[in-house]
Amino acid sequence: MLLSVKALHTWFKHQPEPIKAVDGIDFEIKRGETFCLVGESGSGKSITALSIMRLLPQSGLQKQNGQVLFKSGEGVAVDLTTLKESKMREIRGGRIAMIFQEPMSSLNPVFTIGEQILEAVKLHFPQLSASEAWERVMMALKDVQLPDPETRVSSYPHQLSGGQRQRVMIAMAMACEPDLLIADEPTTALDVTVQREILRLMKALQQRTGMAILFITHDFGVVSEIADRVGVMQQGKLVETGTTDQIIHKPEHVYTQSLIAALPENLARHETHQAVQDQPPLIRLNNLAIHFPVRKGLLRRVVDQVRAVDGVDLEIPRGQILALVGESGSGKTTLGRGILRLTEPTAGQITFDNTDITGMKPAQLRQFRRNMQIIFQDPISSLNPRLSIAAILTEPMKVHGIGENREERIELSRDLLQQVQMEEDALWRYPHEFSGGQRQRIGIARALSLKPSFIVCDEITSALDVSVQAEILKMLLELRRQHNLTLLFITHNIGVVEYVSDRTAVMYQGQIVEQGRTEDIVNNPQNDYTQQLIAAVPRVPL
Structure with a gap:
């Protein structure tokens, strides 16, 4: 098992009652597996990912506990919730990488995309020479099939399309060859043709490197294409987990059933008189x-x-x-x-x-x-x-x-x-x-x-x-x-x-x-x- 989340709680300070964004959830992800976390806005999907990465500001938290056991490359399980920040920084971006939902706000507008990927490579591979680090940057851009990478490496984020910026985010995440990739709604704002390319790309990179993927989405069409297993979240709780086929075709929880029933494919067609x-x-x-x-x-x-x-x-x-x-x-x-x-x-x-x-x-x-x-x-x-x-x-x-x-x-x-x-x-x-x-x-x-x-x-x-x-x-x-x-x-x-x-x-x-x-x-x-x-x-x- 690569990642094991046990009784994870993330509550935010709020009066009169705290906001229970994540309220005691348990799930596991195996090596090489794609686990999709689905649910409506506000169900706690993104907060779960940010809790695993320890990217939430402590000042706003009322309660955060539970275990997040992660097996590093040596096969020794560590609890990410108790790691010192210096050790967490080594894992964050190196062993666990994250692709955020909106690449334009996640990329620094004043640095070229090459400089931003290079920064991540230097941080996690300090032993590489300047030429070796740059070679890794170019390889990452070629892996994500960015058009004309030799020219694009000197481009700024605003000079790229939405799909190209998302590719850059994936390249930055993949440059350090992580064991686990967390993708938070990475295709929501993309056209269907670009979305298909991004999903194919992530699947190909996964097959080549053997990484696991935690994929957060509300699109069941995407889930059916890429997921091995699915977890359904509602109001901070994981109400159902199972194989993709089981969740889509034989949902047991009433909330999962309502989500499946609301898909446009399952709504009764109207007839034009x-x-x-x-x-x-x-x-x-x-x-x-x-x-x-x-x-x-x-x-x-x-x-x-x-x-x-x-x-x-x-x-x-x-x-x-x-x-x-x-x-x-x-x-x-x-x-x-x-x-x-x-x-x-x-x-x-x-x-x-x-x-x-x-x-x-x-x-x-x-x-x-x-x-x-x-x-x-x-x-x-x-x-x-x-x-x-x-x-x-x-x-x-x-x-x-x-x-x-x-x-x-x-x-x-x-x-x-x-x-x-x-x-x-x-x-x-x-x-x-x-x-x-x-x-x-x-x-x-x-x-x-x-x-x-x-x-x-x-x-x-x-x-x-x-x-x-x-x-x-x-x-x-x-x-x-x-x-x-x-x-x-x-x-x-x-x-x-x-x-x-x-x-x-x-x-x-x-x-x-x-x-x-x-x-x-x-x-x-x-x-x-x-x-x-x-x-x-x-x-x-x-």
Whole structure:
């Protein structure tokens, strides 16, 4: 056994009761094994990893005890909880390495990636010469298949894509050849194609070096692809452990069963009624283009154009949900904002309900926008932290003359909260007092406050746990039915696309490369890019 965690407790100081982030958990990881820790946000997964690594500030802890037995290279088990800090530093990064969830905040922005990996190598292999240490850095970058490593080694983190930064984090962890790799949600923010490459890479490195992996995630598709065994956490406790097949297909604990049931693959598909299918287009785009100038030099002359949206023809029938899928940077969000004229088009035509809105003046467009709303990807940054929920919901109504007075608008706001399944006392609270899923419900309520006929949903479930995601999707379908809404649903989650949408359009490098009925796109993709995208999706075997 490589790692054995026994009765681990990590409690944080809080009044009146301590927060029991990790509350007496036990698990083991064998050499060469991948153990996945799954659960919703706040269940204690990341705190477990940080407790093993002893990376939590002691000042905020009320209680931390238990055993973390780790067998070093010599095969002698040591309890990491009792080691002196100097000894712990030798193990941390050397024998146990960690990949953090957000590489941009984990990499130092003022050092090149080569310098940062070199620092780790020198710390754990002081006997190496300068040339040998640098050779190990280059080997680590080649192992993670970073494109053009000889050039990239001198790049700074901001010059790399998200997938490339994640590769650098893995290279830094692997450079010291650890016995155990802890990966905390390393693929959450990545596109499915990049995610597949990262997972394959980690598996290949594991097979070559024989290291064990503690993989933290909430994506059961990823779990089914890489895990040997799985542990399910809820409110600081490990409620169930078992083989991957057992946890996914024969879960015993009611919480595990609820997580599996909430996967998009397991939700009942909705059917589009014939009356909805036969509706004419509410939105029609003709050769829409949105280009951004690239300026260089002292005089900031335009030297090129970024073609974010490049000649798109698209129709969204009234009352239908069109899913817009594609990788990061493909132009999905820019297209959604362009339809609403939040980003001005460079060329082409936008028709809304048989009205050309492409050249509408701002004053005219402001009135027209009542019919078109957007729900943003990150609700915390799109809700004003200084306004109460009542103010957030009533302000748009006041601007557009909905409601005779404040009392009537407050009453309408209560109805909106009821529609998104929230208590009416939420009106007098502020955004920071709610969870991510609740904030997203408030964002939906705000979009509904003007009674629009069309809403752009921009990655609104990407940061949510599967159970919260399932609730939001069900609610959205019910609201669509009640209000005859037309939705543009921007996402990269194919499972969500299958559940929620009537039609799907696939975007690549600013262009729509394929569109049609969702069932046809998912089951019989024609375009090469769509085929790659569908094939890259990690799926839970039924």
